[in-house]
Amino acid sequence: MHFTIHIALLFMEVVWTANIHDCINGKIWPVMGAGYHTIHRTTYRHNYCHYTIWMDWMFNTLRDPEEDEAKKS
Secondary structure (H helix, E strand, O other): OOHHHHHHHHHHHHHHHHHHHOOOOOOOOOEOOHHHHHHHHHHOOOOOOOOEOHHHHHOOOOOOHHHHHHHHO
16 A cells, blocks of 8 residues: 555544544434444444444444434433
8 A cells, every 4th residue: 555545544544533432423424423433332232334334224233323312302
């Protein structure tokens, strides 16, 4: 891998990691944000994917944070 591409991917990983741990849900579908990550860390049965929600959607492990909030109300 070219060094510049490696640095760019590393930078994108840092931005994504900050995104899922800052408790601000950007709601940029299909990017897995803080809400999805919180559900993953509290249930350990949902939202396994790393960057996007595609594979969770395909394997029926996706749990949407907005739907969870609606059920609580």
